[in-house]
Amino acid sequence: MRITCPFCGERELGEFTYLGDAKPVRPAPGASQDEVYDYVYLRDNVAGAMEENWYHGGGCRAWLRVTRNTLTHEISSVEPAAGAGARQVVK
Amino acid sequence: MKYSIFSLARAALSGHKTWQRTWRDATPKDRYDVVIIGGGGHGLATAWFLASEFGIKNVAVLEKGWIGSGNAGRNTTIIRSNYGLPGNTGFYELSMKLWERMEQDLNYNAMVSQRGVINLYHSDAQRDAYARRGNTMRINGIDAELLDLAAVKKMIPFLNFDNARFPVQGGLLQRRGGTARHDAVVWGYAHAASELGVDIIQNCEVTGFVRDANGKVTGVETSRGRIGAGKVGMAVAGSSSRVAAMAGLRLPIESHVLQAFVSEAIKPLIPGVMTFGAGHFYVSQSDKGGLVFGGDIDGYNSYAQRGNMPVMEDVCEGGMALMPMIGRVRLLRQWGGIMDMSMDGSPIIDKTPIDGLYLNAGWCYGGFKATPGSGFVFAHLLARDEAHKEAARFRLDRFRTGAVIDEKGQGAQPNLH
16 A cells, blocks of 8 residues: 655655544534544444545655545545644544 | 264275265254354354353354354464453453363364463563563463563573563463464364254345334344344454444444464474564464464554555564564465454443344454353353353443453554554
8 A cells, every 4th residue: 555645745655654534523622421432432434435534754744634445445535634633633 | 973083083994085064054044043143253152152051052153255254264373361451351261261171162173272372571661561460360360470581581592582672581471372273263163053053154144134113133134035033143353333334333443454474384483472572573383384473453444354564564573573583484475354443452242222233343353362252251141131240341331431441551542452
């Protein structure tokens, strides 16, 4: 698996770190226990095309939004996603 | 048929032409008391324990491909019970005790070999953590020995003890740990379950659940037609989320790929199972002579049953750090299996919120050693509608209540367990 970084070009997988499914969004501070439980623990665990966040730590250190098929590892798009990682952990 | 020295002699005298099928390849009936989805080790063990221990013999095991074609045939065959957290310690020891009597119970040679499992430590802090885990095991009646450097040198003298970054200081040894022949475990359970009347149905993919007006699961839709069931148990680790989604459930699980490796065969070298404590590398030597080893999961969600180069490199680096002399041994085969990575690294064996549907999932990459224990406690749950005491903490709702069992202390990040 190689990822074509929009800033650095095609690079090998070892340069990237995986954060995971880009869909979960951290709930607001006043959210219910159910919403927090859902965000922290439950996953769609998609079998097929999934949008996910990757970090190019071995290159430009940018966050990327990668659309990848979990059944085949085929990558259909890679887009810059500045702050994507931070948005998943800090509201 | 019963296997013994006499059956072997009889078959030998007739040129081995009289052997019968080890188990019956059944066609589905309209209805069973219990339907198990998943013909891997766990599903087949569950069926056998239902029939042999709990008196429920009208049981079917449905398998999408052929039995043992998933993770039961893709692991590194290690068995051990060296866990430190309440919930895990007792459960894995229950499983170990069942490994010790499995071949007699099943009348099948599963090549269970208690050749010992040693976890090496490389720092004072790691020694203390291993001492604590060893003590936890011993006060629970499990064998554990903390070896110092001299004892490890005597046992496995070929290690690179003086690695400047990761000097070996000693190890935690469980002599009762070891390996078992993974395919024979599958065939053994299939053999014994089939003898008791369990229907093993291959090439039968579950495509949906049949529900009554109250939402209770009363059967499954399959590629071979509708099959009614009093209760349905899922034992499909790797695909748990996909099967559960057919019943409208979302699980605290991500599917990840774990690679394993076998080298070309070499003369007997490694006496038992060894793990490198400064990275993630574990190795044993098969009876055929190949080094069987593995390390971390790849770290990204995958259902593809194949991995990538960075982890392969990392695993081989771990091996080289420990045993530089294997550098010229060639890699023979490499493969990947799909792990049900749960959010705390521990399994889930519980009823689901849906009446009639039971879940056995989340085995991360520790499922093989759990095979007999998992089958026993899941059969207990299915037969009696209550958790076995050694599996009572593997609840589905523990993520909601906070009673997680996080052996590695990594938090809710499944790719780190």
